[in-house]
Amino acid sequence: MSVLVYAEHDNQNLKAETLKTVAAAQKMGGDITILVAGHNCQAVAEQAAKVNGVSKVLVADNAAYEHQLAENVSLLVTELANDYDHIVATALTTGKNFMPRVAALLDVAQISDIIDVESEDTFVRPIYAGNAIATVKSLDAKKVITVRTTGFDAVATDGNAEIVNIDIVKDAGTSSYVSEELTVSERPDLGAASVVISGGRGMQNGDNFKLLEGIADKLGAAIGASRAAVDAGFVPNDMQVGQTGKIVAPDLYIAVGISGAIQHLAGMKDSKVIVAINKDPEAPIFQVADYGIVADLFEALPELEAKL
Amino acid sequence: MKILVPIKRVIDYNVKVRVKPDNSNVDLANVKMAINPFCEIAVEEAIRLKEAGIASEVVAVSIGDKSCQEQLRTALALGADRAIQIETSETLDALNIAKLLQKIVEEEQPKLVILGKQSIDSDNNQTGQMLAALTNMPQGTFASEVKVDGDKVNVTREVDGGLQTITLSLPAIVTTDLRLNEPRYASLPNIMKAKRKPLVVKSAADFGLDLSPRSTLLKVTPPATRQAGIIVESIDELVEKLKNEAKVIS
Numbered sequence: 406m407s408v409l410v411y412a413e414h415d416n417q418n419l420k421a422e423t424l425k426t427v428a429a430a431q432k433m434g435g436d437i438t439i440l441v442a443g444h445n446c447q448a449v450a451e452q453a454a455k456v457n458g459v460s461k462v463l464v465a466d467n468a469a470y471e472h473q474l475a476e477n478v479s480l481l482v483t484e485l486a487n488d489y490d491h492i493v494a495t496a497l498t499t500g501k502n503f504m505p506r507v508a509a510l511l512d513v514a515q516i517s518d519i520i521d522v523e524s525e526d527t528f529v530r531p532i533y534a535g536n537a538i539a540t541v542k543s544l545d546a547k548k549v550i551t552v553r554t555t556g557f558d559a560v561a562t563d564g565n566a567e568i569v570n571i572d573i574v575k576d577a578g579t580s581s582y583v584s585e586e587l588t589v590s591e592r593p594d595l596g597a598a599s600v601v602i603s604g605g606r607g608m609q610n611g612d613n614f615k616l617l618e619g620i621a622d623k624l625g626a627a628i629g630a631s632r633a634a635v636d637a638g639f640v641p642n643d644m645q646v647g648q649t650g651k652i653v654a655p656d657l658y659i660a661v662g663i664s665g666a667i668q669h670l671a672g673m674k675d676s677k678v679i680v681a682i683n684k685d686p687e688a689p690i691f692q693v694a695d696y697g698i699v700a701d702l703f704e705a706l707p708e709l710e711a712k713l
Numbered sequence: 714m715k716i717l718v719p720i721k722r723v724i725d726y727n728v729k730v731r732v733k734p735d736n737s738n739v740d741l742a743n744v745k746m747a748i749n750p751f752c753e754i755a756v757e758e759a760i761r762l763k764e765a766g767i768a769s770e771v772v773a774v775s776i777g778d779k780s781c782q783e784q785l786r787t788a789l790a791l792g793a794d795r796a797i798q799i800e801t802s803e804t805l806d807a808l809n810i811a812k813l814l815q816k817i818v819e820e821e822q823p824k825l826v827i828l829g830k831q832s833i834d835s836d837n838n839q840t841g842q843m844l845a846a847l848t849n850m851p852q853g854t855f856a857s858e859v860k861v862d863g864d865k866v867n868v869t870r871e872v873d874g875g876l877q878t879i880t881l882s883l884p885a886i887v888t889t890d891l892r893l894n895e896p897r898y899a900s901l902p903n904i905m906k907a908k909r910k911p912l913v914v915k916s917a918a919d920f921g922l923d924l925s926p927r928s929t930l931l932k933v934t935p936p937a938t939r940q941a942g943i944i945v946e947s948i949d950e951l952v953e954k955l956k957n958e959a960k961v962i963s
């Protein structure tokens with residue numbers, strides 16, 4: 406048995422989520438290899454070599470993989486797939502983008518967003534925005550899987566795997582990168598933060614998100630948002646938490662001016678402790694909150710910041 | 714330029730699904746069904762491209778039993794020109810759906826295929842990418858902007874860190890994210906007109922594909938429920954609870 410884990414990275418840093426994906430891979434059983442596909446990404450390879458439980462790091466360092474375009478990366482992974490029983494990636498936007506291509510090229514199904522591994526061929530995954538949990542047995546010889554990291558605890562990083570450079574260059578030539586508009590933030594990543602404070606439509610505008618910043622600073626929190634807040638242009642898309650945004654499960658999640666629609670809950674209801682601040686006592690968010698406070702957020706937030 | 718828009722009939726997004734008592738699946742009996750919201754955005758985008766004079770024809774396709782004709786009629790009412798139903802009573806996994814769609818792509822030769830990025834029932838996020846691989850087309854997934862430019866299309870994608878723009882050569886596949894557009898409502902006259910637009914039914918079995926399932930659903934259970942919490946009366950009480958009871962802040 407052997408597992409190929411695709412490393413999430415930006416050519417400089419290995420994303421912390423990969424450590425959780427490796428934890429999922431360990432539950433599948435067998436020898437684990439990490440693939441780092443990128444350009445000028447040796448630093449990532451070195452970080453990947455330290456991930457516990459990994460025996461080998463394959464590095465495909467080529468301009469064709471610089472932006473990890475799905476067309477190119479899927480061809481690379483498909484070629485490498487021969488040697489592995491499980492092909493595993495993190496269910497973040499890169500993995501979600503290219504993995505189904507790999508599955509189709511291998512003529513196997515993909516099992517998306519698993520939150521648990523029951524055995525080498527049986528996996529647990531949420532469906533219907535997390536309102537039902539399915540246990541699925543794969544009938545394919547090769548398993549193509551994406552991992553929802555909230556289901557797994559990160560492995561440690563005191564390993565010492567062998568790094569092997571591979572020179573397989575796949576360039577489909579049908580797509581190219583134009584530009585990127587990335588949000589720069591000093592705060593922790595939404596997916597990695599142990600505290601998340603999110604604002605919804607109740608925040609009224611983007612400026613008012615400053616009310617969350619002071620609290621986030623004190624708690625070392627990441628800031629998230631509901632879809633309504635993103636759609637209204639208060640904050641950028643990468644802050645959206647929910648069924649179709651980011652899935653988070655921090656120790657503490659504070660929902661401010663968020664009603665608690667099914668689709669929002671899908672992204673945060675596995676948080677350890679949930680706090681809701683909402684002026685409507687009937688808001689469904691209170692049904693999942695451990696601590697609710699019925700209050701006007703414009704009064705509650707400054708007071709909370711002052712008292713932390 | 715022809716645009717193909719595959720759409721799916723799913724549970725209405727306002728409905729909270731229930732699991733059957735025998736844990737065999739979710740219970741969809743007498744549940745309100747609708748066009749998957751991301752598919753609706755795909756239809757809207759195709760129609761806008763037609764209104765802008767870029768597309769010449771919009772073809773909607775759905776795979777399922779007769780009931781999915783309802784969603785095809787919705788797409789026609791929104792402005793699609795004609796529809797294809799691929800009849801099957803089976804619930805097919807994404808790979809088999811993509812294989813059937815590949816056959817339709819071969820028949821129809823669209824320049825652009827626009828799909829929803831995921832359906833809100835199975836939450837797989839696979840079909841567009843699989844179809845792209847099978848038809849050897851490039852893909853622009855999770856699109857928040859689509860600009861056709863000659864024989865290329867520029868797609869701005871919602872990615873973890875923000876937005877990424879890529880260029881694809883046509884024919885290409887696009888999957889929609891929420892902010893691509895806001896779908897219109899179908900007007901009553903258009904709903905009436907849609908009843909007369911062509912809707913062709915083909916049988917999935919006639920394509921000569923092996924559509925056998927690739928996985929078995931062993932069980933479906935409700936998610937863990939959260940213990941009911943408490944309403945605190947003041948910020949002081951909240952801070953005290955978070956410190957001393959939940960111990961999540963210090």
Ligand SMILES: Cc1cc2nc3c(=O)[nH]c(=O)nc-3n(C[C@H](O)[C@H](O)[C@H](O)COP(=O)(O)OP(=O)(O)OC[C@H]3O[C@@H](n4cnc5c(N)ncnc54)[C@H](O)[C@@H]3O)c2cc1C
Nearest residue numbers: 605606607631632633647648649650662663664669684702
């Ligand atoms: C296909 C699909 C996918 C979706 N995916 C997502 C997703 O990933 N994430 C997501 O979040 N949503 C998603 N949605 C949208 C979701 O259905 C809701 O529309 C959205 O979550 C609502 O956001 P909200 O709670 O901020 O806004 P609202 O529902 O409008 O709630 C605003 C809340 O703020 C409170 N409020 C207002 N003013 C104050 C004040 N001064 N003080 C205190 N409280 C105040 C109100 O009482 C209300 O409860 C999706 C929808 C669809 C159809």
